[in-house]
Amino acid sequence: MGKGAHAQLSGMGIGNGTAMGVVRRMPDPLPEPVDIPSARTAAEELSCAVGALEETAAFIRSRGEQAVGAAREILDAQSLMAEDPSVHEDVSRLVMAGKTAARAIFESFSSFRAIVAGLDSYLAERVSDIDDVMQRTIAYARGVAAPGIPESETPFVLVARDLAPADTVTLDLTTVLAFVTTEGGPTSHTAILAREKGIVALVAVADAQSIADGDLVIVDAAKGAVTVSPSESEQKAATAAMEERAAQRARPATPGALADATPISLLANIGSVDGVDEAVKYGAEGVGLFRTEFLFFGATAAPSVEEQQAAYTKVLTAFPGQKVVIRLLDAGADKPLEFLNSEAEQNPALGQRGIRALLANEGILRSQLQAIAGAAGQTEADAWVMAPMVATVEEARSFSAIAREFDLKSVGIMVEVPSSAILADRILAVSDFASIGTNDLTQYTLAADRLQGSLASFQSAWHPAVLRLIAEVGSAGAALHKPVGVCGEAAAEPLLAVVLVGLGVTSLSMSAAALADVRDELSRHTLAQAKEFARLALAADNAEDALAAVLGAAR
Numbered sequence: 001m002g003k004g005a006h007a008q009l010s011g012m013g014i015g016n017g018t019a020m021g022v023v024r025r026m027p028d029p030l031p032e033p034v035d036i037p038s039a040r041t042a043a044e045e046l047s048c049a050v051g052a053l054e055e056t057a058a059f060i061r062s063r064g065e066q067a068v069g070a071a072r073e074i075l076d077a078q079s080l081m082a083e084d085p086s087v088h089e090d091v092s093r094l095v096m097a098g099k100t101a102a103r104a105i106f107e108s109f110s111s112f113r114a115i116v117a118g119l120d121s122y123l124a125e126r127v128s129d130i131d132d133v134m135q136r137t138i139a140y141a142r143g144v145a146a147p148g149i150p151e152s153e154t155p156f157v158l159v160a161r162d163l164a165p166a167d168t169v170t171l172d173l174t175t176v177l178a179f180v181t182t183e184g185g186p187t188s189h190t191a192i193l194a195r196e197k198g199i200v201a202l203v204a205v206a207d208a209q210s211i212a213d214g215d216l217v218i219v220d221a222a223k224g225a226v227t228v229s230p231s232e233s234e235q236k237a238a239t240a241a242m243e244e245r246a247a248q249r250a251r252p253a254t255p256g257a258l259a260d261a262t263p264i265s266l267l268a269n270i271g272s273v274d275g276v277d278e279a280v281k282y283g284a285e286g287v288g289l290f291r292t293e294f295l296f297f298g299a300t301a302a303p304s305v306e307e308q309q310a311a312y313t314k315v316l317t318a319f320p321g322q323k324v325v326i327r328l329l330d331a332g333a334d335k336p337l338e339f340l341n342s343e344a345e346q347n348p349a350l351g352q353r354g355i356r357a358l359l360a361n362e363g364i365l366r367s368q369l370q371a372i373a374g375a376a377g378q379t380e381a382d383a384w385v386m387a388p389m390v391a392t393v394e395e396a397r398s399f400s401a402i403a404r405e406f407d408l409k410s411v412g413i414m415v416e417v418p419s420s421a422i423l424a425d426r427i428l429a430v431s432d433f434a435s436i437g438t439n440d441l442t443q444y445t446l447a448a449d450r451l452q453g454s455l456a457s458f459q460s461a462w463h464p465a466v467l468r469l470i471a472e473v474g475s476a477g478a479a480l481h482k483p484v485g486v487c488g489e490a491a492a493e494p495l496l497a498v499v500l501v502g503l504g505v506t507s508l509s510m511s512a513a514a515l516a517d518v519r520d521e522l523s524r525h526t527l528a529q530a531k532e533f534a535r536l537a538l539a540a541d542n543a544e545d546a547l548a549a550v551l552g553a554a555r
């Protein structure tokens with residue numbers, strides 16, 4: 001495309017925002033350092049390489065300190081890569097063999113990358129994180145600018161192949177109006193972090209590389225479109241949409257409801273006590289998913305009941321009279337925990353995980369339930385508990401029986417495995433509620449690892465196979481008068497959230513920053529329309545067609 005030519009490109013919108021501005025492109029990665037003999041002494045090269053590794057670790061660590069949640073974890077892992085003694089040893093060995101600092105860093109990280117990419121698909125997502133650390137370190141060693149967000153005094157729309165976590169975390173929202181990336185899917189790191197920060201974003205825009213520096217663009221996440229060199233009338237419409245959104249956000253948050261006043265509770269997902277403030281700030285009506293893994297990860301043994309109770313109490317205290325759904329420890333596969341499951345597994349996603357692991361370690365399960373019951377007794381919140389990764393009616397029954405010994409009133413299960421969606425009527429008969437985890441439900445339905453970047457296109461809950469399973473759960477919930485929520489990333493996609501309601505879902509839980517767009521989208525459609533959208537999506541052959549059909553009917 002020539003610069004300035006009018007064009008419309010499509011991709012996957014994150015949230016519902018609109019932004020308009022001039023494009024700045026992210027510089028392309030640095031070229032591979034050539035393998036020529038160094039002109040400096042080995043000692044000089046070594047001090048250059050070590051200095052670059054230290055500078056990278058310090059830079060990423062300082063960015064990590066400004067981040068919370070998932071972003072912080074990713075950055076902490078990245079700073080550890082730059083500090084890894086085996087990387088330092090390897091770089092030093094290569095420098096001593098006559099390589100330049102830049103080349104030694106390149107070769108060392110490349111072999112690290114090959115091991116990670118080849119040996120363990122669970123770490124495949126880390127490959128792009130390794131590349132980011134390598135690029136930054138090579139830039140420091142060469143004394144050139146590290147690839148990253150362009151510096152600019154004036155606001156701009158960032159166009160990039162993909163964003164490194166370190167970049168997304170510290171995006172300056174006063175200058176970066178929106179971003180458009182070629183790569184990524186709705187559940188990629190970039191999309192999740194964009195949602196957490198409420199940034200207008202479009203991912204998986206296959207033709208994004210055709211947008212030139214300096215082009216004026218409109219990014220419309222709700223339509224999943226970027227318009228290059230928009231006409232005057234398109235510019236006016238975009239300005240009006242942005243003003244309306246700003247006005248709507250300035251009004252106090254109202255409880256979630258459809259246009260015909262059907263109530264749909266809008267709840268927050270939190271991953272630690274730190275998430276509480278954001279949830280309250282964005283008007284969450286409670287917590288629909290309190291992930292409790294943060295208490296266990298990094299520990300060598302399960303935390304004591306007292307320690308757990310203190311953390312649960314802090315969260316429950318923030319929501320008097322409101323519901324807080326506490327998800328019991330979900331260890332295994334993407335959340336490995338040595339002391340719970342030390343046996344090496346060939347296929348951990350299908351291994352000892354979630355409720356399976358808890359029922360095999362009943363002491364830990366009971367300690368969690370005891371701590372939750374203690375915290376519930378000390379606070380005014382309505383504490384609900386749910387078990388992760390339930391696959392059978394027996395697991396649901398065993399979990400309910402144990403939880404009720406602790407006098408917990410609302411005992412439910414997560415539907416993340418196709419078997420539990422197919423048997424939703426049986427499973428709900430022995431549980432008080434269901435909460436659908438669409439991240440895992442999608443991975444298991446399509447047999448596509450949720451962490452494997454190259455399979456991101458499979459990881460969409462718009463897929464009619466996933467929607468059919470959700471419909472099973474919705475119908476079972478309606479027949480048995482039991483609540484059915486969604487707490488996976490799908491709940492944070494505004495139009496998909498309406499489809500979920502059309503399938504019988506009664507509450508939606510998501511990262512707090514996504515609440516406003518979902519609240520707004522729900523208020524635009526009636527239950528009859530939501531059901532029609534659901535019918536259209538269910539009738540599609542694939543996720544893209546389902547989205548297109550519903551977009552056509554809704555916009």
Ligand SMILES: C=C(OP(=O)(O)O)C(=O)O
Pocket residue numbers: 289291330416436437438439440441487488489
């Ligand atoms: C909410 C879910 O659980 P997690 O993302 O923690 O596995 C899910 O699988 O959708």
Ligand SMILES: [Mg+2]
Pocket residue numbers: 416437439440
């Ligand atoms: Mg899950």
